[in-house]
Amino acid sequence: MSMKIEDSEVDIVIAALCPNLTSFLEEWQPFFSRFHLIIVKDPDLEDDLQIPAGFDHQVYSKSDMERALSGSSINFSGHSCHYFGYLISRKKYIISIDDDCHPARDNSGALVDPVAQHITNLQTPATPFFFNTLYDPFCQGADFVRGYPFSLRNGVDCILSCGLWLNLADYDAPTQIVKPNERNTRYVDAVMTVPIRAMMPMSGINIGFNREVLGPALVPGLRLVGEGKRRWETVEDIWSGMCAKVVCDHLGCGVKSGLPYVWRKDVDAGNAMESLKKEWEGVKLMEEIVPFFQSVRLPASAITAEDCVVAIAGMVREKLGTLNPVYVQAANAMEAWVKLWKAVGSSKV
Amino acid sequence: MASKESPSVPITPLLKDELDIVIPTIRNLDFLEMWRPFFQPYHLIIVQDGDPSKTINVPEGFDYELYNRNDINRILGPKANCISFKDSACRCFGYMVSKKKYIYTIDDDCFVAKDPSGKEINALEQHIKNLLCPATPFFFNTLYDPYREGADFVRGYPFSLREGAPTAVSHGLWLNIPDYDAPTQLVKPRERNERYVDAVLTIPKGTLFPMCGMNLGFNRELIGPAMYFGLMGDGQPIGRYDDMWAGWCVKVICDHLGLGVKTGLPYIWHSKASNPFVNLKKEYNGIFWQEEMIPFFQAVVLPKECSTVQKCYIELSKQVREKLGKIDPYFNKLADAMVTWIEAWDELNPSGAANGTAKGK
Numbered sequence: 014m015s016m017k018i019e020d021s022e023v024d025i026v027i028a029a030l031c032p033n034l035t036s037f038l039e040e041w042q043p044f045f046s047r048f049h050l051i052i053v054k055d056p057d058l059e060d061d062l063q064i065p066a067g068f069d070h071q072v073y074s075k076s077d078m079e080r081a082l083s084g085s086s087i088n089f090s091g092h093s094c095h096y097f098g099y100l101i102s103r104k105k106y107i108i109s110i111d112d113d114c115h116p117a118r119d120n121s122g123a124l125v126d127p128v129a130q131h132i133t134n135l136q137t138p139a140t141p142f143f144f145n146t147l148y149d150p151f152c153q154g155a156d157f158v159r160g161y162p163f164s165l166r167n168g169v170d171c172i173l174s175c176g177l178w179l180n181l182a183d184y185d186a187p188t189q190i191v192k193p194n195e196r197n198t199r200y201v202d203a204v205m206t207v208p209i210r211a212m213m214p215m216s217g218i219n220i221g222f223n224r225e226v227l228g229p230a231l232v233p234g235l236r237l238v239g240e241g242k243r244r245w246e247t248v249e250d251i252w253s254g255m256c257a258k259v260v261c262d263h264l265g266c267g268v269k270s271g272l273p274y275v276w277r278k279d280v281d282a283g284n285a286m287e288s289l290k291k292e293w294e295g296v297k298l299m300e301e302i303v304p305f306f307q308s309v310r311l312p313a314s315a316i317t318a319e320d321c322v323v324a325i326a327g328m329v330r331e332k333l334g335t336l337n338p339v340y341v342q343a344a345n346a347m348e349a350w351v352k353l354w355k356a357v358g359s360s361k362v
Numbered sequence: 363m364a365s366k367e368s369p370s371v372p373i374t375p376l377l378k379d380e381l382d383i384v385i386p387t388i389r390n391l392d393f394l395e396m397w398r399p400f401f402q403p404y405h406l407i408i409v410q411d412g413d414p415s416k417t418i419n420v421p422e423g424f425d426y427e428l429y430n431r432n433d434i435n436r437i438l439g440p441k442a443n444c445i446s447f448k449d450s451a452c453r454c455f456g457y458m459v460s461k462k463k464y465i466y467t468i469d470d471d472c473f474v475a476k477d478p479s480g481k482e483i484n485a486l487e488q489h490i491k492n493l494l495c496p497a498t499p500f501f502f503n504t505l506y507d508p509y510r511e512g513a514d515f516v517r518g519y520p521f522s523l524r525e526g527a528p529t530a531v532s533h534g535l536w537l538n539i540p541d542y543d544a545p546t547q548l549v550k551p552r553e554r555n556e557r558y559v560d561a562v563l564t565i566p567k568g569t570l571f572p573m574c575g576m577n578l579g580f581n582r583e584l585i586g587p588a589m590y591f592g593l594m595g596d597g598q599p600i601g602r603y604d605d606m607w608a609g610w611c612v613k614v615i616c617d618h619l620g621l622g623v624k625t626g627l628p629y630i631w632h633s634k635a636s637n638p639f640v641n642l643k644k645e646y647n648g649i650f651w652q653e654e655m656i657p658f659f660q661a662v663v664l665p666k667e668c669s670t671v672q673k674c675y676i677e678l679s680k681q682v683r684e685k686l687g688k689i690d691p692y693f694n695k696l697a698d699a700m701v702t703w704i705e706a707w708d709e710l711n712p713s714g715a716a717n718g719t720a721k722g723k
Contacts, residue, residue: 027677120478143656144571146533146625147540147555154556159543160572160606160610162656163649182505185517193513197505199512203559213502214518244517251518270504299520305503 018106018136021252024224025128026051026098026109030091030242032060036110039065044116044126048108053098057090073101081357086350087233090244095217096233096350099224101361105227106135108221110275111244117179117276120200130273131174133220134204138168139267141209148203148271171206171228173257173268176219181215181277185296186245186289193285204271209262215254218244220276222257223336229318231258234329235298235344237301239291243280248287248295248302252312252343255306260321263311298337305333319351326351373518376490378403379671381464383486388412388448389470394421394471400484403604404466407456409434412448429455437710444702449595451604453575458707463583464493469576471634475537488530488628489532489579492562496526497622506626507562528658530585530621533614534577535559536632543602543649544642547635562626567617570659573609577630580612586711587671588612590703592696599692600651601644607696610659615674618664647690654689658677658682671703679704 025048027034034052040307045284050070056063056078064070078097086269089097099107101160117125137151142165150166152159157166182197190244207213235252262270308326315321326347333340383404385391388411394401398421406426411419414430434455435442445455450469457465466486475483495509500523508515508524511538517522540555580589588611591604616623662681668674681698686693 139408144565144569144625146535146574148573150557154553156540156542156546156550156553157604158544158572159541159574159654161543162611162652163545164653165656177504182514183517184514185519187521188514188517195512195514196646197512199507199510199560201559201561202557207502208566208569210568212501213504214516216504216517250520254518270502296521300522303520303523322481 016136018132019049022105023048023128023132024051024098024102024107026053026095026102026107028053028055028095028109029062029091029099029112030055031056031057031112033063033064037283038068040115041110042067044128048128049104049108051098051102053094053096055091060062078102081197082353083274085353087187087346087349087353088236089233092217092244092247093233093236094233099228099231100354100357102224105223105225106132106221107224108132108218108219111172111277113218113220113278113280114178114218114275117200117274119274125273125275127219127273127275131176132283134174134269134272135171135221137169137171137225139206139269140165140168141206141262141267144208148205149269152204153256168267170223170226170266172223172261172266172271173215174221175215175254175268175270176221176275177201178216178218178277179274181279182270183218183244185298186285187290189245189285190289200274204269205269207258207270209245210259212255212268214251215257216244217250217253218277219273226264226266227257227260227318228359229351230257231323232256232322232347232348232350234337234346236342236346238311238339239294241288241291243284243288244303246291246310248292248298251295251299252302253304255332256322256347259306259309259311259325263315263321264318286335294339298339298351301333305329311318319354322347322351363719369443375517376487376494377464379465380462381490382407382460382462383680384409384453384458384460384465384467385470386411386450386453386456387418387470389698393470393473394424398423400486404486407460409456410455411450411452412548421461428460429683432632438706441702441706444590444593444706446598446604447596449601449604450575451591453592454589454608454668455684457582457586457589458710460582463581463603464490464579465586466579467575467635467666468630469700472536472576473631473633475629475631477629480718483630484629485534485577485628485630490691492521492532492624493529493581493625494578495529497529497564497624498523498526499564499622500527502566506602507564507624508543520572521550527620527622528584529583530581530616531573531622531623532579533571533573533623533625534579534628535626535628536574536576537629539632539635541576541632544638545649551638557628559626562624565613565623566656570610570613570656571623573605575605575608576632577628578605585612585616585671586705587704588615588675590675590700599690600647602641603648603652606648606652610655611675613676614659614662614664614678615671618668618674637720650690655686667701672708675704676701
């Protein structure tokens with residue numbers, strides 16, 4: 014069931030929250046150069062972007078967003094500008110890596126190509142219905158273990174691949190305040206399928222996905238009132254990832270987590286306290302968001318990601334809307350997103 | 363047997379008086395020599411399968427009790443028919459007679475493995491760490507075990523779930539000969555597991571897995587009665603599904619009672635590949651039957667009134683009889699044996715006397 018993904022089927026989406034992408038892109042050049050890059054400029058960023066030569070790329074900025082949005086209420090500022098890249102792409106697959114990440118090294122010291130690994134993850138089956146204790150049964154040197162039913166060994170399409178981070182792990186602000194010096198040095202050499210109905214926090218820092226099937230489910234829905242520009246001042250990817258997981262489970266597709274790793278740059282730890290003020294709302298909201306997504310059951314009539322997102326938006330409004338206005342906005346944004354996705358003809362690859 | 367102090371054990375063992383090591387064997391226990399630095403402080407329960415007139419040699423210096431088939435028959439009387447003969451499933455007798463809080467069970471062809479730095483792995487110590495710290499079955503942590511040094515819960519993980527759940531089972535893995543079924547062994551006779559995955563993770567609630575009994579730790583007080591390894595071996599139509607059966611029962615009950623199951627580290631070195639043709643004969647029915655057993659376990663709902671492991675297990679046995687009985691009469695026998703097992707367990711482990719009563723010998 015493994016298929017081959019061609020380079021021409023992939024767009025790499027880079028969200029530019031800082032103007033100078035020169036060193037970032039030069040460092041990633043060996044892994045990015047074969048691919049088309051969609052570079053999306055944070056609409057709040059005023060300075061011009063600095064992009065080195067040698068990349069097949071297209072830059073999108075505030076004016077492009079305004080033109081495409083034509084009245085829609087979606088807010089693409091900050092990390093949410095990633096989603097504009099997903100919307101505007103016409104490729105089947107997207108890979109996205111944050112602009113504060115460097116290539117990591119594996120346990121042998123070799124540089125990791127996260128693009129190739131995400132592609133591998135997306136082109137080999139996922140196994141969400143039963144846990145394989147040797148993790149990915151399709152990788153070299155591994156297989157399904159004794160007791161794994163044969164009828165489940167075909168697996169299903171993997172449509173979302175969630176990578177990890179060495180050095181600065183994706184912690185929330187409270188954790189960073191308590192452990193300002195903790196760095197993730199553990200390279201876990203595994204990819205695994207996140208089982209059906211198991212929810213997880215998807216970090217948008219290092220992901221790959223099948224845009225054609227899943228695109229509409231990765232939705233810029235939840236914006237915190239005090240949302241900031243750093244990952245730990247947002248929860249939009251966590252919301253979007255839970256939406257995506259519920260949709261994947263419903264569509265009978267799979268989500269993988271694990272390899273590849275990227276190496277995430279250190280930041281000024283002194284900012285963590287400031288970040289806490291911005292993120293605290295998100296930390297509290299998770300207490301309501303997680304039980305909500307765990308309880309979502311989609312109707313059999315929802316057969317596409319668009320259908321699923323619209324259904325979930327209705328449930329958000331009904332079950333969470335009264336708890337906090339931010340959820341009403343999320344529901345509105347999800348519906349607007351699907352409309353926009355259809356209007357822009359984004360599913361047509 | 364009196365224990366003999368070994369001058370070479372450098373580390374203070376954790377839970378020395380709270381953990382038994384259960385080892386099924388039909389041959390010999392030479393493998394214990396390699397494990398001596400890690401196992402010697404602990405009490406061993408050896409379950410001798412096969413011919414009871416054979417003498418199993420236990421290396422000097424280990425504190426142990428040994429049960430052969432005659433002992434099992436004597437202790438359990440008519441209930442002994444629930445304990446398998448000519449199959450390592452008989453090990454679960456060791457769980458039943460133990461009076462300790464924790465069990466570690468290991469096969470006699472499993473040796474000490476080395477981690478990527480070349481250091482020998484103290485598998486028992488890792489299992490103890492796994493069992494003593496919480497599991498996180500309600501929400502998947504993408505950095506795996508958040509309680510490990512150098513790790514934590516990731517952004518988005520709700521704080522209300524960060525205390526975790528008690529860990530009932532610690533499922534370890536194997537380097538070298540992987541735990542494959544016979545068809546896979548036949549197709550890939552040379553495949554060896556060389557990948558050291560440096561992670562412990564909790565298997566999410568609602569997810570089943572194939573539990574291997576080769577390198578397994580569990581909290582006997584939390585889940586012991588569910589660790590019945592079924593009817594296998596001599597006179598039975600199936601073999602090599604003992605641990606699988608126990609694992610599915612255990613997981614369903616753990617999910618119901620809010621307990622956690624971990625998998626991953628520690629690794630042991632599995633040295634012996636059993637004969638795949640022999641295995642195929644043993645597993646043959648299992649390969650077909652598992653196609654029905656798994657959907658059965660995935661659909662099991664235990665009523666709220668099942669508040670203890672024993673109640674859950676008896677309820678499970680009823681559902682096995684009702685839903686799997688039609689596949690083959692074996693399942694009716696198995697359902698009976700599940701009930702017998704619980705009766706025997708409760709007889710040998712009356713409530714409130716988990717640690718105090720005399721040994722069965």
